[in-house]
Amino acid sequence: MIISMPFLSIWFRRTNAMLITGSFMLLLLLAGSIIAPLLFALDPLAIDATRKLEAPSATYLLGTDEFGRDTFARIVYGAHVSLRVAFAATALTAVVGIILGTVSGQSRLADAIIGRISDSLLVFPGFVLAIMILAAIGPAEINVVLAVFLLYVPRVIRTVRASVIEFITADFVQAARSVGIGNFRLLAVHVLPNATGPVMVQLSFGFAWAILVEAGLSFLGLGLPPPSPSWGNMISDAREFIRTAPWLMFAPGAMISLAVLSLNLIGDGLRDMLDPRLQNKINL
Amino acid sequence: MKHVAPIPAESQTGTSGSGTTAFHGAAEPALEIRGLQVRFPSDQGPVSVIDGIDLSIAKGEILGLVGESGCGKTMLARSILRLIPPPGRVTGGKIMFDGVDLLGLNHERMRPIRGDKIAIVLQEPMTSLNPALRIGDQITEVLKAHRPLLSQAERNALASDLLEQVGIQMASQRLTQYPHELSGGIRQRVVIAMALVCGDVRLLIADEPTTALDVTIQAQILELFTRLQAERRMAVLLITHDLGVIAQTAHRVAVMYAGRIVEIAEVNQLFDSPRHPYTRGLLLSLPRRGVGLPKSQLPAIAGSVPKLSNLPSGCSFYDRCPHHLEDRCQVSVPALEETRPGSWVRCHRWRELPAFELPADVKP
Amino acid sequence: MNSFATADPEPILEVKDLVKHFASSGSWSWQQRRKTRAVDGISFKLLPGSTLALVGESGCGKSTTAKLILQLLEPDSGDIRLCGESVTKPKKNALRRLRRNVQMVFQDPYASLTPHLKIGAILREPFLVKGVRPRYEINERVRFVLTAVGLDPNIAQRFPHELSGGQRQRVGIARAIAGEPRLIVCDEPVSALDVSIRSQIINLLLDLQKSCGLSFLFISHDLDLVAHVSDVVAVMYLGKIVEQAPAATFFAQPRHPYSQALLASSPIPDPRRRTKPAIRGEIMAGTELGAGCRFRNRCPLAVSLCAAAEPELQTITESHEVACHRADETAYTHEASQFQTHANK
Known part of the structure; x- marks a missing residue:
């Protein structure tokens, strides 16, 4: 309740086109991937050797691949995989990022340690580091989640840390402290909700980035092992047939673009909405 | 600019031309504001932040403008310089300066007036100076804009001269310092120097110029203001919420409440016999050394400052006023009436109010 | 009222x-550390039911x-006793109990209420801390x-x-009294409020003092305000108390040159009595x-002794203490007394 309130009130006060479009697209994507399996009998793994590399038709909306598997079914289940990985990574990033960010916002020693570790993670170009990590611990869904988490968590830590440092000295926090409130409640109720906005922005970009990284890793064969229907795997498999069956490449590519675009719109929209410099409203 | 028809009560004073000039007994006005209206759009429709203000400032006078936060006093200052922040807009009225209506000028023609003929000093000396520039450069920059023919050496000489005039010692050394190296009082002196650097300032607008300063420094800055004003025969519009500051510096006082002027009078008049219940309430509510019993209840004005988007109908002071009459005060907005030469009040009942008296002195 | 020197009631x-000193240093360790002596050895007592005003300009400490009294900061040295118990080195439980005895009203009512919490949630907190349960009991007390x-x-x-500024400050006061403290620290409680609201808040504080014995x-x-609300006045300058006296004594006859300057500089809301800057x-x-007096660079009475040795607080008349080498000579002369009383028109 506490966390959602300021967020919601701002939401209702200022609507903005980017945010609305982005949210609408993401909702459509989510709803589609949930509803489609209920409406159609979809099996992403069923092989039909008689119908290989078929063009889109009424039976197979997006055609079939080289094993005769339904591309539409694989796109729908690929959405599950992509979104699951991205969601797990983002959730892990949020939890760990908020905890570590809060700790380093409060203690100098912790800040020094956490800060240096974060910095050393940020030194590498993100995707290269992801490849290194996956190469080291082997391809698996959980490992992809871990790699994305490791790469993105420093940004969330920084954001939370900045908010904590800014608000821990605010009058209202001092006021709450002088009433005798314990440290935990002070942080959870008075300080952290102020970081909600910037953290949400970070996380929506992180979510988009997670989808991209998962696709990229799968494309390189470092992501989910086949026959998992991941969008990255699908693009990778479609490389050979780019001339003969371009829909195999096009469909997952479009989905990735769509998902990433929608989340970036949400992130930008949130940032605009929460940026105090853009709120030149006069209080009448 | 479209002139919005004022509400009926306003029209008596707001649009009758010669009557308004007589308003303030200012023989030769440096600035004359007539029927000024400033509006901001809001969720509940446009809100008048300034609602039909008539005001003139005579040459060589300090006009004090008193009011609380949100009463429109800062917007008034900004509209003189044409610096109303969007989405606010001037929706009516005239601001006559030097024979022209400032509201009718485009930006090209407004620029030579800003900073040269009309200057402004703001509340916070730290934010009105650029932290990245030496103060000498900031002062000469103003000169570059308005006196392009001077050489750099002449500009520097003018600048250090000016710093001495505003009471800064070792002026030539100060020119090379950055704002953060100076104390608050010196900074405000620099800001004043910058405002006056062109030497031709006819109207100085000072918006809460001492609010951020300590009392001992405030006294010094106020003294500087009065000295410079007398030396240069400038008109000064001094905006503040502090009645002490007004009493100590202003020649004439205008009291604003909720976007309108409710009382104008010569300073002794205003403090001796205020007419408007709001002015009276303010003066009575001030704790004063040696007046009234210590720890006794202060006479307070009831209620809170109304929101401009939600003003009472009729007199905007209606629901806080101890003298309000339902049948009159709630019905129409009172007009600004002349109570004696040079004194004006916006109250239906000013004739009926008892004489104003401060509580008796308590001698220890 | 003027019993502050005698120690009869606790x-x-x-x-x-x-x-309390703050190290204001550059971020590099080899840069010389400069110390701001924010509070530099001050002592005072506050009796039950009375008001002590701390007066001074920005940076005086x-x-x-x-903040030290509220234990929002830890002192470098010295002792703070609340209701007879030291709070400077307390045990954790004792600290919680002691903290309840002192509350604060903040200067800026816009910044001191957590913006995303409802007023009810803000006011429930002191009762939660106190261990009041169940919830309807808490809500009842919030209403109260x-x-x-x-x-x-x-x-x-x-x-x-x-809420308006005045309403917010009332909420701030409600939060302060919720824990039933015996002492409230009011840090410029009205200076951020509109002039027409200030007297309401002052009246409320005076009322609560009377009814709850706070x-x-x-x-x-604001010296006019201090004259109205306080029993004892202590003037601070650069971390030190330079003068301390019962309010009536202080305003009738301030003896430190700085106190006199403060009184002389504060603008009187009466155009017929113009003030002049008293110090440069x-x-x-x-x-x-x-080593010398901290006020010597602005003091009209400074002599060479003032640069050599720092004056200590000394009692000059009953319960009137001044830290000035030349305190004997500072009694108001006739013409200076214009600042004491309100001239009649």
């Missing part, structure tokens, strides 16, 4: 030789003193304190930004302090 607050500060109890459903540590730069110059930088 003081609610006793501060002894309190020191009055807000740091408040809201009524006590003159607000409609339904305001509990609103957010801070929906003690106030009243921090302000500004507060001395920390590096120049040296």
Whole structure:
């Protein structure tokens, strides 16, 4: 309740086109991937050797691949995989990022340690580091989640840390402290909700980035092992047939673009909405 | 600019031309504001932040403008310089300066007036100076804009001269310092120097110029203001919420409440016999050394400052006023009436109010 | 009222030789560390039911003193006793109990209420801390304190930004009295409010003092206000108390040149009695302090002794203490007495 309130009130006060479009697209994507399996009998793994590399038709909306598997079914289940990985990574990033960010916002020693570790993670170009990590611990869904988490968590830590440092000295926090409130409640109720906005922005970009990284890793064969229907795997498999069956490449590519675009719109929209410099409203 | 028809009560004073000039007994006005209206759009429709203000400032006078936060006093200052922040807009009225209506000028023609003929000093000396520039450069920059023919050496000489005039010692050394190296009082002196650097300032607008300063420094800055004003025969519009500051510096006082002027009078008049219940309430509510019993209840004005988007109908002071009459005060907005030469009040009942008296002195 | 020197009733607050320095250094360790002596050895006592005003200009250390008393900062040395118990080195449980005895009203009512919490949630906290249960009991008490500060109890459903400045400050006061403290630190409680609202808030504070027997540590730069609300006045300058006296004595006859300057500079709301700047110059930088009096660079009476030795607080008449080498000569002369009384028209 506490966390959602300021967020919601701002939401209702200022609507903005980017945010609305982005949210609408993401909702459509989510709803589609949930509803489609209920409406159609979809099996992403069923092989039909008689119908290989078929063009889109009424039976197979997006055609079939080289094993005769339904591309539409694989796109729908690929959405599950992509979104699951991205969601797990983002959730892990949020939890760990908020905890570590809060700790380093409060203690100098912790800040020094956490800060240096974060910095050393940020030194590498993100995707290269992801490849290194996956190469080291082997391809698996959980490992992809871990790699994305490791790469993105420093940004969330920084954001939370900045908010904590800014608000821990605010009058209202001092006021709450002088009433005798314990440290935990002070942080959870008075300080952290102020970081909600910037953290949400970070996380929506992180979510988009997670989808991209998962696709990229799968494309390189470092992501989910086949026959998992991941969008990255699908693009990778479609490389050979780019001339003969371009829909195999096009469909997952479009989905990735769509998902990433929608989340970036949400992130930008949130940032605009929460940026105090853009709120030149006069209080009448 | 479209002139919005004022509400009926306003029209008596707001649009009758010669009557308004007589308003303030200012023989030769440096600035004359007539029927000024400033509006901001809001969720509940446009809100008048300034609602039909008539005001003139005579040459060589300090006009004090008193009011609380949100009463429109800062917007008034900004509209003189044409610096109303969007989405606010001037929706009516005239601001006559030097024979022209400032509201009718485009930006090209407004620029030579800003900073040269009309200057402004703001509340916070730290934010009105650029932290990245030496103060000498900031002062000469103003000169570059308005006196392009001077050489750099002449500009520097003018600048250090000016710093001495505003009471800064070792002026030539100060020119090379950055704002953060100076104390608050010196900074405000620099800001004043910058405002006056062109030497031709006819109207100085000072918006809460001492609010951020300590009392001992405030006294010094106020003294500087009065000295410079007398030396240069400038008109000064001094905006503040502090009645002490007004009493100590202003020649004439205008009291604003909720976007309108409710009382104008010569300073002794205003403090001796205020007419408007709001002015009276303010003066009575001030704790004063040696007046009234210590720890006794202060006479307070009831209620809170109304929101401009939600003003009472009729007199905007209606629901806080101890003298309000339902049948009159709630019905129409009172007009600004002349109570004696040079004194004006916006109250239906000013004739009926008892004489104003401060509580008796308590001698220890 | 003027019993502050005699020790008969136990003081609610006793501060002894309190020191707090801040290191203001560059971020590089080899840069020389400069110390700001925010509070530099101050002592005072506050009796039950009375008000001590700490007066001074920005940077004099009055807000740091408040934070030290509220244990929002830890002192470098010295002792703070609340209701006879030391709070400087307390055990954790004792600290919680002690903290309840002192509360604070903040200067800026816009910044001191958590913006995303409803008024009710903000006011429930002191009761939660106190261990009041169950929830309806807490809500009942929230309604009670809201009524006590003159607000409609339904305001509990609103957010801070929906309230006016005066209403917010009332909420701030409600929060302070909720824990039933014996001492409230008021840090410039009205200076951020509109002029027409200030007297309401002052009246409320005076009312609460009378009805609950509260003690106030009243921090302000407004001497007219201080004259109205306080029993004892302590003037601070650069971390030291330079003068301390019962209010009536102080305003009739301030003896420190700085106190006199403060009184003379504060603008009187009467155009017929113009004031003049009483002192020149500004507060001395920390590096120049040296051994002498901290006020010597602005003092009209400074002599060579003032640069050589720092004057100690000394009692000059009953319960009137001044830290000035030339205190014998500072009694008001006839023409200076214009500042004492309000001239008649």
